[in-house]
Amino acid sequence: MSDELIKISFLGIDERSMSAYDFFFNSIQHISCELVDDRSLSQICLIDKDAYNIREQYEKFTQSYPDQYIISLSLKEVSSLNDREFFLQKPVKRDALQIVLKQIYQLISGKTIKKIPAAKNIQTRAPVIDTFDESTQRVKINLDNNQLKINTVDHQAKDDRNTKVIPITTPVTKKQKAVTSNAGKLLKIVNEKDFVGEQRDIDINDPKQLDKIFYNPDRFFQAIVEKTCIKSKQADAIIQLNIFNRSFYFDHQEQTVYSTVGPGILRPLCLIPHDNNISYKLKDAAFRVELQEMIQSSKNQKLKKTLEKHCWNMESFMWLISLWSSRGRLPKGTSLTAPVYLVQWPNLTRLDAIPHAVRIAALLIEQAHTLPDAARLLGIEQRYVFAFYSACKSIGLANISQRQIDNTLMPEKPAQHKNQSILRKLLGKLTGFRNKSRMTSTG
């Protein structure tokens, strides 16, 4: 059946709401809707009966255009309705609105639309209209039991006033296996190699290759940082860490780490095995004030700049140190055969970016997987998954699953979305293929 054009006007509805309705009308199959400003040209008028001063406008409209159909919307039930008027109680259910539109279309054109598109997302939070009320001549729609009951009050259709029952079928989502074999494409992330290294995938069944993917954090700066964070937490105080003639201040209460060195020195520090040439100093609460004064004091501009420049959120600092230390490897002792899971999503907007982090997080949040399986399912190199896991582990967000069920579930490729092509384009737009870094000023 070819699409028929129905002209719709609005009364008491603002432009933005019109825009939403326009979008909705365009999604209805078999009926083409055109929004018109001139109400004398429309066949249906959508009226918001809660709008300011609507009563007068409504009366004027019905007197001027008595032949037009009206769809009235209101939060409250409306007591009196025009003969050609349909009523929908807010919140407006799209299935209900769709049915009413099709009903009016049938009345106008005399044609029947056999297929009603499947209803999706019928919200039940707000009360919906129930049954046809003969006395008030109100359109009643019942969304119970997956059925829509609808009636009209049009005189031309009086003979057909019996309640029609239109079945709503539950949409079946067709799940397809995802094809992710080409996901190794790297994002343009600065210092990517510093974070994830260059280690190629290994055969996990070959013991000779296993050494390549493990490192021992205990021998590196990472372990000292983790230990100092714990010390600061336990003492509930600022801990000054001195290592290689450099000082760091760990403040658990403020969740902040200050250092006298920047990333240029910090990164190499992560790569050198330490020789226990370190010392800790416990600072009392007064030092917090002293530290702030030190930062703010005009006499210490150089130090102020240094500290401001080298001040991190504690979690971000641990994440960064872990990435620099692991470089795409795993802490020694990490199981490659046990499923791992994420406790929660890492706060990725405030942590240094690593390629595929969002994908890996989405996968491991949904279901626990072994690390090699996660890489295989996403079609990405193992080093990205290993780096991500090591960093998450360092801030306490990743763990080995102890649940028996996670060991018995066969790893499956993620279900492919029906609009994957358009999603991929959107993703491309969001991730660096379009350079946009503007900061808007509106709040």
Place this chain on the structure above:
Amino acid sequence: MNELKIIFAGPVGSGKTTAIITLSDDAPVSTNQSASDMTRDRKSETTVAMDYGTMTLDDSEKIHLYGTPGQERFDFMWDILTSNGLGLILLLDNTRRDPLNDMTFFLESFKNYIKETAVSIGITQTDVVPLLKMDKYHRKMKELGFKGAIFEVDARSFNDMSHLVQALLFTIDPGLEYSA
């Protein structure tokens, strides 16, 4: 023509308008008006209808960005808005009296929609008031039976908003691949 949309929801002043401006190709039409009494203490201007912007992917494909009005009395629009939607971006204002209560309200309100699609949550205004610990947001979300990313965001930052939308996309389909 293939056109999909992403819905932005959240309480008054949570940054929905700004987020849509940040992501849109063209500056969306502003619908902000003087706030009513109930919202004036939160924001001098507020969105009474809805925000709308688009991201053009190519000649025939667009992603529509719709912001729901922050005021609850406009919730009648929500069901209409969500048809053919990809998912929900929920923005929560960290300076509100009870952001966890806001989270509960919006997740429950969009429950059916989220079940069909996905949700990502952005916590805004974290620079104004020390962040209510992220753990608390995550715990509440779990308690309510939802899964989804929760990030600190500045709605003015394209990078932050991009991460939030990416999280939504990968939650829908982790098998998505990056491509030009």
